[in-house]
Amino acid sequence: MDYMSGNNYLRHSLYQTGEKPYKCSTCGDSFSDNILLMTHMRIHTEEKPYQCSQCDKSFPKQSDLTRHVQTHSLEKSHQCIQCNKVFSKKSCLTLHLRIHTGEKPYRCSHCDSTFTYNGDLKTHIRTHTGEKPYKCKDCSKAFSQNVHLKNHMRTHTGEKPFQCHYCYKAFARDIALTYHLRTHTGEKPYICGLCNKSFSTSSSLYCHARRHTEGKLTKNGKIAKNKGNSKVVKVIKESKHKCGQCDKGFSKKKSLIKHMKTHIKKESE
16 A cells, blocks of 8 residues: 655645644634645735736636636636626526526525525524624624624734725725725715715715704615605715626616616617
8 A cells, every 4th residue: 555645644634633733823714734724824915826827817726717717718608698707607607697687586584685695695694593603713702704703803913904005004994995095086975965065985974964954864864854755865875886788887786786687678679
């Protein structure tokens, strides 16, 4: 029987025992293999050493690059007829098409909410059950989503991976960087529907709008003094969700889905 090399034998032994001696100093995750730890660290450093030779995209793992390269030579049968996006698997295309059709096959058993993806449903159900499976190893706090735990962990590590390219100030959360960048660009995407004054953050608009309504503004932007004839404060948010067919952008995903149906209807006429 052939014997494994020292390193391979060690990896095999750790895999069999379930032991994970290699620990990430940033988030606390543990691994059985030092190579797995090094690959994991790229999540924090945002290092992407594997670059595609056919475009300018780069990736943290070789497997991610391999999967991406396939998109350059995909069959037309895996191409979306609505936005021309291509996929390596038919199942991925099927999931993608729900963005255009608005299909939400996953329904919550606790309320009437529906979702496009099963993962979104599982996350939503935790708002009913109160389940918080992602626990901080440094304190007693727990979270319903892994992304919230990762943001929280930075309060312990002091990590600030999001850096401003204007002044090099760094932030622990991407949303904080987004708000900060507006101090350089002067962008004010939140507009008051009563006086057209604009603001860089939604919270600033909310505080401003309360002055118009004598402090009787509800969280959803409605004036709470007359339910039968309430005004609505118009808020123009960032266009995070952009249409692949035209140049229109929307602040909410459901608004984009509604808009995409107009393209589908036109093509069927």
